[in-house]
Amino acid sequence: MKPTYENAIKLLESRMRKARPENRATFSRPDPVTATATQGLKGLPSLVGMKEWLQLLGHSDNAVNNLNIIHVTGTKGKGSTCALTRSILHAHGLRTGFPKRVGLYTSPHLLYVRERIQINDQPISEDRFTRYFYEVWDRLFGQGVENVRQPRYLQFLALLAFHTFIREEVDAAIFEVHHGGEYDATNVISRPVATGVVSLGLDHVDQLGPAIENVAWHKSGIFKSGAPAFSVPQDAGPAEVMRSRAEERGTSLTFVESDESVPRVETGILGVPVQRLNCSLALGLSRALLRQKAPDQRITPEDIARAVDSVSWPGRFEVISKGKSQWFLDGAHNTLSLGQAAQWFASNVRATGQHIPRVLIFSHISDARDGVSLMECLAKALHENDMKPEHVIFTTYQETEEGSVRFDKIMKPPLMAFPGLCETYSSLWAKFDPEASVSMEPTIEKALQRARNIGEQNGAHIFVTGSLYLVGGALAFLRS
Structure with missing residues (x-):
């Protein structure tokens, strides 16, 4: 070799x-x-x-x-x-x-x-x-x-x-x-x-x-x-x-x-x-x-x-502007960090002074943590910060239908049967906030595209969180 x-x-x-x-x-x-x-x-x-x-x-x-x-x-x-x-x-x-x-x-x-x-x-x-x-x-x-x-x-x-x-x-x-x-x-x-x-x-x-x-x-x-x-x-x-x-x-x-x-x-x-x-x-x-x-x-x-x-720390409290929309990315994946990420998202959105759609992209798949509890923690934190998203998109860790867009990704995310867990997340969020538009996408690429479409006319504040796998995949697209 x-x-x-x-x-x-x-x-x-x-x-x-x-x-x-x-x-x-x-x-x-x-x-x-x-x-x-x-x-x-x-x-x-x-x-x-x-x-x-x-x-x-x-x-x-x-x-x-x-x-x-x-x-x-x-x-x-x-x-x-x-x-x-x-x-x-x-x-x-x-x-x-x-x-x-x-x-x-x-x-x-x-x-x-x-x-x-x-x-x-x-x-x-x-x-x-x-x-x-x-x-x-x-x-x-x-x-x-x-x-x-x-x-x-x-x-x-x-x-x-x-x-x-x-x-x-x-x-x-x-x-x-x-x-x-x-x-x-x-x-x-x-x-x-x-x-x-x-x-x-x-x-x-x-x-x-x-x-x-x-x-x-x-x-x-x-x-x-x-x-x-x-x-x-x-x-x-x-x-x-x-x-x-x-x-x-x-x-x-x-x-x-x-x-x-x-x-x-x-x-x-x-x-x-x-x-x-x-x-x-x-x-x-x-x-x-x-x-x-x-x-x-x-x-x-x-x-x-x-x-x-x-100072910069990729994927942690990171803001990326693309066209009329702003993307807020944080790889929070436990209850402590998700609460902080929600607070950070809220303070940054308020600082913009813009009243445009708020979009959440969330994924968490782990044997070591209870994803439902994490999602519920995030929902509560966003509600307490008066920052409930109008649109919620649940997805997987898979970047594209073909696989990863990165050669040296190395990190191998756990496999997931789509739409099983996403359906659970979607059902629970719909009960928590019946007014939100809740959807599921099988790949990170498609989740990002749906968010882009929402912000196409007037822009959107798009919050990506729940996992470093998700945020890493999102950054691969947003920086390309």
């Missing part, structure tokens, strides 16, 4: 497991004071093997630690907080020279896999991805390593990110946790410069546990001795668990409040109040890095303004 970008994508795809382990994890509720708990495991933790694989690649603990890593976890807002941290450090670096090169590792991607590994606001090029991919692949899958356990998809991508950032000699790197924290593949980082926790909520309960305290236990597993930990405000139960874990790990924990130096805006990524908190968290993390690595430097109001003005 020739070492091409296309073949690298095919090899990477081969490392995806067909399904999660079926054996259910078992948990006990942590004691609210000691945070002790029996944490059951479901399958082999993704952290297992990471250190050994890095050593096979020739990367010591010191090589990883020298990346000056900021490690971020939580339930809602990890990606945007990482993007804000990157943007703040990059703006500061443009003015001062440090950090000159900032790496960013996040997941999942929306349009192409290279989005997951970025340097200075840009995904790495196809050439660099291909070169570093095969350096890692040949070392871990080549001759002489047949009897060595080999990494799965997300483990491989994390290894590729470490390898890329070391080769590219970045001055700082921001790593988003894949899932949880304690047993996550990214938790091979032994000495981050700082760790951060965004808003916690109940999600992935089969893996993280039935109680919010279980979730907090897992997430705060990234805390490390000597690395200051920061968090947005949390509820009392999980906050106490986090404090106990910080004490156990020998580090400080600071719950950040909204920073007055963050600009107040009505639209964009900071148009939602929680994003101001996420930006405040990003500031705390950025300042912690500078205190350790460049103690004579300070982040200025100009740095913050430049960072906020330039």
Whole structure:
């Protein structure tokens, strides 16, 4: 197989497991004071093997630690907080020279896999991805390593990110946790410069546990001795668990409040109040890095303004204007994030001052979450924000009748029998709002075309949400 970008994508795809382990994890509720708990495991933790694989690649603990890593976890807002941290450090670096090169590792991607590994606001090029991919692949899958356990998809991508950032000699790197924290593949980082926790909520309960305290236990597993930990405000139960874990790990924990130096805006990524908190968290993390690595430097109001003005996070609180219509896209896929997305949509629509049709495009198909509950949460949130859509379109994750329009989509959405789930969604929405026009489309392409037709005469405000698969597919069309 020739070492091409296309073949690298095919090899990477081969490392995806067909399904999660079926054996259910078992948990006990942590004691609210000691945070002790029996944490059951479901399958082999993704952290297992990471250190050994890095050593096979020739990367010591010191090589990883020298990346000056900021490690971020939580339930809602990890990606945007990482993007804000990157943007703040990059703006500061443009003015001062440090950090000159900032790496960013996040997941999942929306349009192409290279989005997951970025340097200075840009995904790495196809050439660099291909070169570093095969350096890692040949070392871990080549001759002489047949009897060595080999990494799965997300483990491989994390290894590729470490390898890329070391080769590219970045001055700082921001790593988003894949899932949880304690047993996550990214938790091979032994000495981050700082760790951060965004808003916690109940999600992935089969893996993280039935109680919010279980979730907090897992997430705060990234805390490390000597690395200051920061968090947005949390509820009392999980906050106490986090404090106990910080004490156990020998580090400080600071719950950040909204920073007055963050600009107040009505639209964009900071148009939602929680994003101001996420930006405040990003500031705390950025300042912690500078205190350790460049103690004579300070982040200025100009740095913050430049960072906020330039930050973008595809598919998260994103607005695209096409003709007379505006498209509002957010990959919200849990109750916490859907409520925030509805609030963001409402504030942005009001800011336009236009009274044109509102259209919702929704899809959610998952074994891990109750799609009906998510749809009902969204309907309630839109109603509470006085932003009920006149038109509602339910669809699948399939982009076109022929399949995907993207070569390196990689993410394989779960299959769905159309119109089964869509009929359930449609029936429930019609009961919730009998005045709404409710329809179903078998593909994302057709759902977008129906929305375009609605806005053809006078325009429309079109809200696309419910899944990153849906938003990624929509962006593939809207950016073409």
